[in-house]
Amino acid sequence: MRYAQVVPDIPTRAIDGCFDYAIPTELETSCVAGCTVLVSFGHRDVVGYVVSTSAEVSEGVNPLRVLSVERMLAPPAFDEVAAGLALWMAREYAAPLASCLRLMLAPGQTVRVRKSDEGAWELVCNRAQAVDDRWAALTDAGRAFTPRKNASRQRQVVEALAAGPMRVAELAAMVSGAAGVVSALAKRGLVEIEHRRRIRGAEQASTLSSANAPRPTQLTAGQQGALAAIGEAVSARRGDVVLVDGVTGSGKTEVYLDAIERVRAQGRDAIVLVPEISLTAQTVGRFRSRFGDDVAILHSRLSTGERFDQWDLLRSGAAHVVVGARSALFAPLANVGLVIIDEEHEGSYKQDQAPRYHAREVAAELARRRGAALVLGSATPSLESLERCRAGSWRGVSWARASMPERPGGAVLPAVHVVDMRSQPGAKGGSVFSRTLRDALLEVAERREKAVLLLNRRGFASFLMCRECGCVPTCPHCSTALTYHERTHSLACHTCGSVWPVRAYPDPSTKCPNCGSRYLAQYGVGTQRVEDELRMLLPEDVEVIRMDADTTATKGAHTKLLEQFDAAECAVLVGTQMIAKGLDFPEVTLVGVVNADTTLKLPDFRAAERTYHLLEQVAGRAGRGERPGQVVIQTYWATHPAIRAVEKHRRGPFVAYELDEREEAYYPPFSRLANVTFAGLNEGVVRDRAAVFARELRARVLDLPGEWEVLGPAECVRAKVKDRFRRHVVVKAPAAANVGPVLTVAADALPARRDVALSIDVDAYDLL
Incomplete structure (x- = not known):
């Protein structure tokens, strides 16, 4: 008998581990790490994720009381190393374990159990699927076939296919009713129909002149030094970090390309992160000019189907280099040799929703677990990275800095x-x-x-302000000044997205919402x-x-x-x-x-x-x-x-x-910073909840080593967002402290309430 260690898909910090389930005989070969399964938990069926399998139950578990996995819901999406990374993220960022595992799933997979209108629990499975196109081609008999004179559609189809195979959908766009004609000819053995996988997200090559990476005749001294440092880190196979500190235009991308070539020659995979979607076309173009179809793309502007196809290319081994936003870290690559984070200083590498991870820290842990090297590139490195390079190590891993102070070509x-x-x-x-x-x-x-x-x-002006009373129109749902857009004559809240029509002075319809004055004028620049x-x-x-x-x-x-x-x-x-x-x-x-x-x-x-x-x-x-x-x-x-x-x-x-x-x-x-935010419709309840948490946390950090500071609770700078009042507690802890578990214990000690949302942001970048 084999057993699966399963994490129920219940987004709560209270579930911080896995549970043993027996694997039925019929699922022994298919139920492996990374699978999505249906199990019984708490007297009802729930979706769960298999993080490992074993021949014995965990220590202290009675095998006679272990329930069985009920059914398989989705094939493997990750391996045990990725599952271990998710467990680390849950602890590090005080996040629900299930939320961290969801990052590893196939794009578009939403398998869940819900209550039906009748009150019964039902399983809902939504998964993106591969798309097969039908292609039609003439057989030998079809090439010799001559349609009757009155069979105009058959003649048009045969003439079109005489030039070569075509997608049936394209053929149907050219010839009305072509799909039916093709089926009829196929039954007579005149046409052969083939199903081919269509890869969505295989974007057309960009016409950007910068989306090409011709190989330079000679590398600069800085580029050669950076490549040597990266080569040593790759060979070490222990997660060493190299900060490529190069001035703007110093040729960091060429260093990335050469480093990946060397890693691919070893049969290993590479992950490349960029901070902005606007950079994706340029970066993908450069990498595809060097590596061709071995490159897959993963970012939020792709549709679900497109993301699934690109993800599946990586899972199947058809592609070995992934370029994308921070979520590309969780691509299904098991033999990663190199992780590159371009413009590593960018705040966009910090996730602003749970789990609130930082891509740089997760990449460092991923590289350590995979035995890969992590390369951070920037002309303006973050102070955190510079300080770790100065120290020479961080969390037992080597950090080295490679300087590139010159631009190529003079x-x-x-x-x-x-x-x-x-x-x-x-x-x-x-x-x-x-x-x-x-x-x-x-x-x-x-x-x-x-x-x-x-x-x-954004917008035409930062805000409108009444020259008579000084009133600045703000969003009634958020404590945010509204931005004026002249093209649409509207005020927009860039927090919740609400929009109101309005005109500024000297339009005669202008009116201050406070005093009625028509002198509502534009201030700031957009x-x-x-x-x-x-x-x-x-x-x-x-x-x-x-x-x-x-x-x-x-x-x-x-x-x-x-x-x-x-x-x-x-x-x-x-x-x-x-x-x-x-x-x-x-x-x-x-x-x-x-x-x-x-x-x-x-x-x-x-x-x-x-x-x-x-x-x-x-x-x-x-x-x-x-x-x-x-x-x-x-x-x-x-x-x-x-x-x-x-x-x-x-x-x-x-x-x-x-x-x-x-x-x-x-x-x-010099410290780690965490921001714990409370939000709710009742201001008094939010205030009380935050105060109780602050007292609980102060009591728990008293005996911890190092300097801990608990600030607040206080009103957030954005004190109201989408009709919810907001207060926060800011925590400063020693730089090497494990902040996540401390905050998790303090949060779990609070009495259960559903009317106040609590969010924990470890290594916070946004304190507003």
Whole structure:
């Protein structure tokens, strides 16, 4: 008799382990780790995931009381190593174990047990399936077949197939009723029908010039050094980490490609993560130009069917390199030799919903368990990564830094001009452009070059404000100021998505919701306004392309806009953070930052670091070709260390300043930070619940080693979201502490309530 260790699919932190079930004889060969099964748990049937199998029951379990697996629901989606990674994530991030295992499942699999209208429990199975296309081809007899003169459809089908096999669906689009004709001819032995697997998500090659990776004639010294360090880490097979610290345009992608080639030559697999969907087409193009169909893609803009087909290519061994967002970490690759995280400093690698994992930390654990190497690449590495490299190790694993300080081919970093907007004379008509930036844009148009303008803001204006009473319209469901969109004359909440029609002064229908005044005017700057001003400033033959969350909402929009910019003779790309990193356009000679202070003034201890990362990254878009580049940064805080670091391309003084600030305030990387949030419709209940948790947690950390701080509870910066009041407790713990289990025990000690949602975010990036 064999036994399966099963985790019930019940999303609660109370279930932190697995349960033994006997495997029936008829399922002995098919019930293995990674399977989805139906089992009895708590006197009802539930879906469960097999994490391992064994010849004996677990210690302390009576085999006579062990129930049997009732049935198989889905074939294996992961192996025991992946199951172990999920168990680690559940402990590390105080997350339900079932939620972590779901990350490993096939895309589109939603197998669950629910109550029917009659009150009975019923099984609901939804799984994405492979799609087989029917292809038709003439047989030898069919080639000699001559249709009757009045059989026009048969004649058209035979003539079409005479040129070669065709998909029946395409044939039907050409000839009305072709499907029926093909079936009839097949019965007579004149046509042969073949079923072929269709791979969805095999996107067409991008026309981006940067979506190709020709092999350079010679690598720079920095590239060679990075490859040598990566080679040592791969050979060690113990999860060693290499931070490739290369200036923008230093050729990090070529290092990734060469490293993967060497790993593939050993018969091992590779995972590549990118932070933005907008980078996917460029990155996939480069990797496919080197590895062809051995590359699969996984990201959220693919449909469920497309994701399933790409996932299945990896599971079946048809592809061995996966490129995608953070979820690509959980691709079904059992022989991983290399994991690469490009732009490792990016906050998008932190999951904002349960389980709230950080891809960098999970990748490090995955590499350790698989005996792979982890490569982190960035021109602006995170302070956490820099500090671990300085220490030389983290959690028993080696961390090394490989420096790439030069650009290939003699290209140089762009000159940076900081414009102090406090000393600027008032621009005519309230323009968003300083004279320096305006003149630079006109020069780009005159030279027929390209420019990139960054503005970290959507919409036409940041907000509307009444000039009479100072009222700022806010969302009634969230404590968020509404953003004004002039194109649609609407106010939108970018937290919950609600939209209200409104017009700004001097429209006569304008009306303040507080005092009734018609002087409701626009304040702040949005991408729509920058786009409009550019069109008025520049000649008509200069293309202005806006790229933000509004213009890229549809599938494929990112790639189309970038291809439009790439193909233009002279153009300006204006956008939000999605244009700031990774994009490679050699014709760009000017980068402008309309307002560098947007992220600098956020109530977040990482605000300065994020601002430096953003500005240095966007500055690196300029001068990547033969022509030199320049950067114009508009700011009201020109003396800030982050701004000065970008101006001089000198990171050292800023990093030293920021680390001193962090150490004094006991923030990461000198501590671990967790944010426990409570949300509910009743403000008083939320307040009481948070207070009880804070008292419980303080009592539990008193005797723990190291310095623990429990701050709050306090009202969140976004005190209300979607009609729910929010309070939080912030925890600072020693950098090496296991925070997740401590928070789990404190949360489980609370009396059960359903009217207040509790969320735990370990290694929190968002404290708002």
